[in-house]
Amino acid sequence: MDRAPGLSVRVKLTLSYAGFLMLAGALLLAAVWVFLLRYVPDRALIIPGSTGTTHGVFPIRSNLLHVFAPRAAAVLAFLLVFGLGGGWLLASRMLAPLTRITDATRRATSGSLSHRIQLPGRKDEFRELADAFDTMLARLEAHVAEQQRFAANASHELRTPLAISKTLLDVARTDPTCDTGEVIDRLHAVNARAIDLTEALLLLSRAERRSFARERVDLSLMAEEATETLLPLAEKHGVTVETSGDITPTLGSPALLLQLTMNLVHNAIVHNLPEGGSVWVHTSVRPKTVVLTVENTGEQVAPQLASTLTEPFQRGTERLHTDHAGVGLGLAIVKTITHAHDGTLTLIPRPAGGLRITVELPPPPPPPPRTPGGDGPGN
Known part of the structure; x- marks a missing residue:
């Protein structure tokens, strides 16, 4: 100006x-x-x-x-x-x-985010301003570093299916004896993965911008819908899914909260025991929050690994050798949607194996009190 x-x-x-x-x-x-x-x-x-x-x-x-x-x-x-x-x-x-x-x-x-003011002396208005500015710089530096790391990982993840597609096309062009049907099937699978990754990136960007309308949502209904949708996948993996809990109202985007629940349940089904696994989905209401908990059996997860699973493109070692490794954004999307709804996400390894993931969201505001004299304007 x-x-x-x-x-x-x-x-x-x-x-x-x-x-x-x-x-x-x-x-x-x-x-x-x-x-x-x-x-x-x-x-x-x-x-x-x-x-x-x-x-x-x-x-x-x-x-x-x-x-x-x-x-x-x-x-x-x-x-x-x-x-x-x-x-x-x-x-x-x-x-x-x-x-x-x-x-x-x-x-x-000018781009230097590592500099800090670190103003000495006792607390006053200038020092409060300096401390707030230092805190903002620290968060901004961490955010920029995270965005740079995310951009590098996303570029790598997007480059992989493109490189595979190019290799398959080169093979089909130079080798007249190759099986065209097999090449088409592999290209279809690679392109499907690229599309899934692109959609996940778009969803992640939308959640980070918080560009969504907020409505009253019942998390228990989201849990039931996600469980019913993923029931065929659970049966394929031999995993039993149990849903329980009370009516759990909150305020947010129905589409994003359904995606959050779907990602959690999908993650719990896919990363489970080879046979006889279980998933428990529970909703509850606490004095100041509403809670969605997804718990699953599985292999032992180290606490150090559990704390990094919400980072973009972060997968456990055992996840890279499955048919449902995903695009590495499932829990990252859950984390972003949770923060966009002013909630908290907690991952705790179970002593018997598997994870216990808890999403805490603020409850909806209480309805306005009724005016005395009736319910309608005509009373």
């Missing part, structure tokens, strides 16, 4: 200090002048034998202004000079933290 040039804050503070000091001095001199006029007599008697006027009295008030005015002007001039000099020094000292904050801001705008 273009602005017209103006006085600096330091000059304004200096003039303010000097002006206040001048005003205080002028008021003090005015008070002295009023005191002199009130309590000093117009004429003073002269003691006999002393030097005085021929009439035996000495005039005071007539000469008071001539004596007081030059000295008052000198005092005001001194206060002006002292106020300007002292005000400049005080303003420089007071604005020194702001100079450091401005320098850090300019560095941040």
Whole structure:
């Protein structure tokens, strides 16, 4: 935004200090002048034998202004000079933290996010501003690093199916004896994976922008719908899915919350025991949150691995050798949707193997109280 040039804050503070000091001095001199006029007599008697006027009295008030005015002007001039000099020094000292904050801001705008102000001293308004700015820079730096890492991983993941497709096409073009049907089937599978990855990236971007309307949603119904949809997959893997819980209302996007539940249940089914696995989906209401819990059996998961599973394109070692390895964004999408709904996501390894994943969301606001006199405008 273009602005017209103006006085600096330091000059304004200096003039303010000097002006206040001048005003205080002028008021003090005015008070002295009023005191002199009130309590000093117009004429003073002269003691006999002393030097005085021929009439035996000495005039005071007539000469008071001539004596007081030059000295008052000198005092005001001194206060002006002292106020300007002292005000400049005080303003420089007071604005020194702001100079450091401005320098850090300019560095941040040029791309240097690693710089911190780290303003020393006791807590005051400038130090609160500096600490808040340092916190913002730390979060921004972490976010930029995460976005760069995500972009690199996404580029790698998207490059893989394209490279495979190119290889298959090269083989089909140079080898006339190759099985065309097999090549087409493999191309179809590779393209399907690329489409799934692209849709997952779009969904992740949409959830991060929070560009969705919020409606009243029942998580228990989402759990039932996800379980019914994925029941064939569960039967294929020999996994039993149990759903329980109470009505669990919250406020959010029905499509995104259904995707969140689908991802959790799908993840619990696919990454389970080879045979006889189980998945438990439970919803509940707590005093300040509503909770969706998805728990599954499976292999032992190290706590260090569990804490990284929500990162984009992060998979456990055992996940890379299955037919349902996915695109590596399932739990990352769950995490993003949860944060977009102001909730928290917790992953805890089960002692017997598998994971217990808990999503806590805020409850919907209470309905407005009814106005007395009836339910409708006509009552």
